[in-house]
Amino acid sequence: MHLPTTKQLKEFLKDNKKTVWLTAFATLLLYVLGIGYTLFSNGEVEEEKKIDPDTGLEVNLITSEEYAALHEGAARFEIYIENDEGSAFTNSTVLESVLLSPAVFATIDTAEKVTVAQEIEALEEGDIPAKYILDITNDPGDNSLNITVGTGDADKNLAIAAVLYDMISNKELTLLGNKSVSMLSDPHTVVIQNGPEKTEEEEDFGPVGYAVIAVAVLIAGTVLGILIALSRLFFKKEVTDVFNYRESDGDTIIDLSVFNEGNLTDELVHTIQYPSAQQKLILSDPALPAEIQGRLLKDTATNYVLASDIVAVDPKLSFDEIILVSQKHVTNKAWYKKQRTLLTNYTAPIKIVLQ
Structure with missing residues (x-):
C-alpha cells in the first residue's frame, strides 16, 4: 500500500x-x-428539590462559601466502636442519624456552656442542613x-x-448499649478541606468556558467531516481520488484533475503521447472523446x-x-481493479492518468 503524498492530501x-x-x-x-436550550431550560424549569430520606423533609443545600464559613474552626474527635462479636462498627450513617436526633439536640441545648437554641431551631427549619454541622466519616x-x-x-x-x-464515652446512646467504645482522641480544632456537594447556586460555567468548548467542538466537527469524506472515498463506487492507484513501484501516476481548467484535451494528448514508443495500449473508462x-491516430x-x-484486446x-x-x-473502481488484475501478465510499464 502506498501512502498519499502531501500534495495528494491537499x-x-x-x-x-x-x-x-x-x-x-x-x-x-x-x-x-x-x-x-440548556440555559433557557435552567431559567424556565423549576429547580428540583432534594429530600432527606430520613426525615422526608426538603434539604436546602449550601454553597462552598457558606460551607467554608460554617466549618471555620471545626472541632473533631476520633473513636473506635466494636460490636459484641468483635467486629468493627463502621456504619457512620446510622451513628450520624442517632447524634442528629431530637434527644441529642436537647442534651446539647441544656449544656451549660453551649447556647445553640437558635442553631437547633434553624436546623429544624431547614435553613442549614444538619449534615453540614455534624459530619461522621470512617477511616478505612x-x-x-x-x-x-x-x-x-x-x-x-x-x-x-x-x-x-x-x-459516646458514657454510652448514653441506645445504639452503643451492646458495643465497646474506645475514645481515640479528645475534641480538637481541625481545618476542613473538603467542600459540600455541588449545588445550583454555584457559579455558571462562564462565557470563556463555553468559547473554549466551542473551539473544541469545531475541531471535532472538522475531524468528523474528514472522516465522512474518507468514508465516501472508500465506499463510493466511482474513482474519487488518486489514493492507492499505484500497485507497483514501476507505475507512473499523472493526476490532471489538479488543474482547474475545464478542457484538458491538450494536456491529456500530450500525457498519452510522451514518451514516444512504437506501440501503446490505451484503456479508458469512459471512452476517450472522438x-x-x-x-x-494522426500520430503515425x-x-x-x-x-x-x-x-x-488481442x-x-x-x-x-x-x-x-x-x-x-x-x-x-471495479473497472480499474479488473484491468489491473488482468494486466498482471503484461511486462510493459503502466501509466495511470486521472482526469
Missing part, C-alpha cells in the same frame, strides 16, 4: 472542503442550540470514626464536641490500440506502454 481536502466545512458547521450549530485504615462539628463558631464547636464526646482519438510514429476493456499483441485513463467521480 487535493483531497480541496475536493471535499464542502463536506468538511458543512459537517463542522452543523456540529457547532448543534452545540450552540444545545447550550441555548483502622476502621475508626471521625466525628466533626461545625457551626461557624470555634468555641461552640468545641463545646458541642465535648457534649457528644461525653455521651477529438482525442482522432489526434492520437506510434501505433495506438484503443479499448475500454483489456479482454477486448492477447497476441505486445506493447511498449500501457495507459489507463480514468475520470474522477465517473470511472468505476
Whole structure:
C-alpha cells in the first residue's frame, strides 16, 4: 500500500472542503442550540428539590462559601466502636442519624456552656442542613470514626464536641448499649478541606468556558467531516481520488484533475503521447472523446490500440506502454481493479492518468 503524498492530501481536502466545512458547521450549530436550550431550560424549569430520606423533609443545600464559613474552626474527635462479636462498627450513617436526633439536640441545648437554641431551631427549619454541622466519616485504615462539628463558631464547636464526646464515652446512646467504645482522641480544632456537594447556586460555567468548548467542538466537527469524506472515498463506487492507484513501484501516476481548467484535451494528448514508443495500449473508462482519438491516430510514429476493456484486446499483441485513463467521480473502481488484475501478465510499464 502506498501512502498519499502531501500534495495528494491537499487535493483531497480541496475536493471535499464542502463536506468538511458543512459537517463542522452543523456540529457547532448543534452545540450552540444545545447550550441555548440548556440555559433557557435552567431559567424556565423549576429547580428540583432534594429530600432527606430520613426525615422526608426538603434539604436546602449550601454553597462552598457558606460551607467554608460554617466549618471555620471545626472541632473533631476520633473513636473506635466494636460490636459484641468483635467486629468493627463502621456504619457512620446510622451513628450520624442517632447524634442528629431530637434527644441529642436537647442534651446539647441544656449544656451549660453551649447556647445553640437558635442553631437547633434553624436546623429544624431547614435553613442549614444538619449534615453540614455534624459530619461522621470512617477511616478505612483502622476502621475508626471521625466525628466533626461545625457551626461557624470555634468555641461552640468545641463545646458541642465535648457534649457528644461525653455521651459516646458514657454510652448514653441506645445504639452503643451492646458495643465497646474506645475514645481515640479528645475534641480538637481541625481545618476542613473538603467542600459540600455541588449545588445550583454555584457559579455558571462562564462565557470563556463555553468559547473554549466551542473551539473544541469545531475541531471535532472538522475531524468528523474528514472522516465522512474518507468514508465516501472508500465506499463510493466511482474513482474519487488518486489514493492507492499505484500497485507497483514501476507505475507512473499523472493526476490532471489538479488543474482547474475545464478542457484538458491538450494536456491529456500530450500525457498519452510522451514518451514516444512504437506501440501503446490505451484503456479508458469512459471512452476517450472522438477529438482525442482522432489526434492520437494522426500520430503515425506510434501505433495506438484503443479499448475500454483489456479482454477486448488481442492477447497476441505486445506493447511498449500501457495507459489507463480514468475520470474522477465517473470511472468505476471495479473497472480499474479488473484491468489491473488482468494486466498482471503484461511486462510493459503502466501509466495511470486521472482526469
